[in-house]
Amino acid sequence: MNSRGAALVLVLWLVALLTTTIAAFALTARVEHLQGRTMGDMAAGQELAHAGVDYALSRMRGTPGQPAWHADGRPYRWQFADHRITLRIIDETGKVDLNQASPVLLQGLLRAVGAEQARAQQLAGAIMDWRDNDDLKQPGGGAESSDYAAAGYPYGAKNARFDSIGELQRVLGMDAALYAQLAPHITVFGAAQPNPRFAQGPVLTAMGLDAAVLLAQREREDAAAAIGDTAGGAMTASGSGTYSVDSRVMLVGERQAVTRAVVRLNPEGSAGAPYTVLRWEQGAAAK
Known part of the structure; x- marks a missing residue:
């Protein structure tokens, strides 16, 4: 009886072990299936977001039957392949150019996004010191190579132009x-003074303009047309031809596939692609 009892216990343990192994395998298979499905949905979403960029840019050149969209950041919605794609286009001349903006404009933008006065002054000076070609610190603040060394940074002020907005993250104090x-309000493809026709609220504020009044005026101008209407508002004068596009595709589970691009439209009728990519980012975001 003892041998039979021990054998029964052993069999029960083996059954339990096999059950646990099978359950673990089934769970792993399910997780891998869900991961694969999620990755597949995201890949498809990225392709749709890319299509959104192409469509948005096609709407920047108006025709009598299809007036141009506005490049001032207002949202447009496009239904494509059973997905809703939200698009925003901003002319790069509506942003603050890191290489051309004055210290006053830089400081105004920093204040407009929430930086305190002292920090805004120091960072505006540090941006100027990063891009100028001397080792003289800006009046009232700034950061030259000696300051980076004192802070333990393995590099100093660049003393040259910004090549991308991402470079701003290396500036001391940022x-x-x-x-x-x-990031949404800065560029390296703009002008010394932003164009208020295309500028967002913080940039308008940095320029000393009444952002609330100007943005309300834009809303009134667009009130007659539903967002995403084929008319897209009144026919607009052409912009600079260099635009940032934010394309977002709604996916299952409140997730979004996002593509952000900065592109320059090529002349109509030119050979090759309709636009040149200056910056391209893809990723995911929650709603």
């Missing part, structure tokens, strides 16, 4: 949170 606030 942090991720403040950079995230600034």
Whole structure:
């Protein structure tokens, strides 16, 4: 009886072990299936977001039957392949150019996105010191190579133009949170003074303009047309031809596939692609 009892216990343990192994395998298979499905949905979403960029840019050249969209950041919605795609286009001349903006404009933008006065003054000076070709610190603040060394940085002030807005993250005093606030409003493809026709609220404020009044005026101009209407508002004068496009595709589970691009339209009738990519980012975001 003892041998039979021990054998029964052993069999029961083996059954339990096999059951656990099978359950673990089934769970792993399910997780891998869900992961594969999620990755597949995201890949498809990225292709749709890319299509959104192409469509948005096609709407920047108006025709009598299809007036141009506005490049001032207002949202447009496009239904494509059973997905809703939200598009925003901003002319790069509506942003603050890191290589051309004055210290006053830079400081105004920093203040407009929430930086305190002292920090805004220091960072505006540090941006100027990063791009100028001397080792003289800006009046009232700034950061030259000696300051980077004192702070333990393995590099100093660049003393040359910004090649991309991402480079701003290397400037002494900048942090991720403040950079995230600034990124939608800065460029290296703009002008010394932003064009208020295309500027967003913080840029308008930095320019000393009444952002609330100007933005309300834009809303009134667009009130007659539903967002995403084929008319897209009144026919607009052509912009600079260099635009940032934000394309977002709604996916299952409140997720979004996002493509952000900065592109320059090529002349109509020219051979090759209709636009040149200056910056391209893809990713995912929650709703």
